[in-house]
Every structure is written in C-alpha cells, then in structure tokens.
Amino acid sequence: MKMGIYMRNTTIARVCILLVLFATCVTSIVSAASTEQKRQSVRNMADETLDRLYQVHPAARSAVENAAGYAVFSNHGIKILVLGSGHGKGVAINNNSGQEVFMKKSEVGLGLGLGIKDYSEVFVFEKQKDFERFIDRGWSFGGQATIAATDGVNGGAFQGAVSIWPGAWMYQLTDKGLALELTGQGTRYYKDNDLS
Numbered sequence: 001m002k003m004g005i006y007m008r009n010t011t012i013a014r015v016c017i018l019l020v021l022f023a024t025c026v027t028s029i030v031s032a033a034s035t036e037q038k039r040q041s042v043r044n045m046a047d048e049t050l051d052r053l054y055q056v057h058p059a060a061r062s063a064v065e066n067a068a069g070y071a072v073f074s075n076h077g078i079k080i081l082v083l084g085s086g087h088g089k090g091v092a093i094n095n096n097s098g099q100e101v102f103m104k105k106s107e108v109g110l111g112l113g114l115g116i117k118d119y120s121e122v123f124v125f126e127k128q129k130d131f132e133r134f135i136d137r138g139w140s141f142g143g144q145a146t147i148a149a150t151d152g153v154n155g156g157a158f159q160g161a162v163s164i165w166p167g168a169w170m171y172q173l174t175d176k177g178l179a180l181e182l183t184g185q186g187t188r189y190y191k192d193n194d195l196s
Contacts, residue, residue: 039195042091042102046072049120053171057160060171063124069094069131071123073105073189086117089192092135096128101135102195107187122171123164130167138190139164 049072054061064070073090088105125131161169 035195039091039100039102042089042195043100045074045089045120046091046093049074049122049173052120052173053122056173057171060122060124060160063161063169064122065095067095067124067126067131068128069096069125071103071121071125071134071189073103073121073123075105075107075119075121076117086187088121090121090189092123092131094128094131102192103135103138103189104192105187105189118175120173122173124161124169124171126167126169130165134168134189135191138188 050064053064069092071090071092073088075086075088086105086107088107090103090105092101092103093099094101123134125134161171164170
C-alpha cells in the first residue's frame, strides 16, 4: 500500500514538473512573438513618420538617406495645470550596417497648460560618431529651440530642423506638419532594453 502511494505521488510530481516546463516554454514562445510584434509596430510607425516628413519637407529625404544614421520617435504627452509628462518609443537605424536599436523617451515638464499632445520626431546624424553618441549615451533636452536651421553645406536638406549638437539634427512633426517651435523640458532618450 505504501508502495502504491509512493508511485502515485511520484507520478503526480512528474506530471507537475512536465506541466511547469510546458508552461515555461509556451510563455517564452508567446513572449518572443509579442516582442517581435512590438518591434514591428515601432518599425511601421517609423516608416509612416518618414513618409509624412517627406511629404511636408521633401528635401529631408536626402538628409536622412545620406546620413550615417537616423532615429524616429512617436510621442504622447499630457499636461494638466502645472504638471506635464510624456513618453515615446522609437528606433534608431544605422544607414551603413542596417542595425536597429530600439529606444524609449520620457518627459517631465512644468508650466501652465492643459491638453494632450501627440507628435513625432526624426533625428538625423551626419557622422557615425554622432549616431553612436546618441545610441550609447542617449540625449537629454532641457529647453526650447525655434526652427531656423540650415547648415549652409547641404542647402535646404536641414531646413526646418533644429541642431541638437553639431552634426545632429531633429525634425518635429505634429498633425499640422513641421513644428515651428520645439519644446522638451526634462526630456530623455535611452535604449529600450526590452526590445533591443
């Protein structure tokens, strides 16, 4: 009788172990599919944003395609009275290697206001070192800049963009086209370790 109880307990233990292993495998497969779906969603957003940029500013295509790399972000922000916050997701693309680096954006701001703002950004990096600096160190923006930029070398390619540092430019798009003013109090861009 003791032997029968022992065998039954052993069988139950084995079944439980197999069920746990099966659940772990299924969870891993679902998680991997979910991660790839999230990456594809970011890629689709980037393609749509670039299409919009090229429609409102055709010369930007040359700037993006001839750069060492670029990054595209979609952002959502909300402001209630004096507090504001926002978040975004994006992808940085190395034009030389095709490497993708998925990234995030977070934003905290102070100032009177009320509303929700959705907008997109396209960063263009003229040299490899500028692209790598953005990927490795991210970028923090704590102020405000007005669009009035052209580099004098590429003609109108960077017209409508703001220089964030020498060799790095940013276009900001709203639903009305290129933004006339870029604001980004307490904004930080960094790698998305969940998707990269």
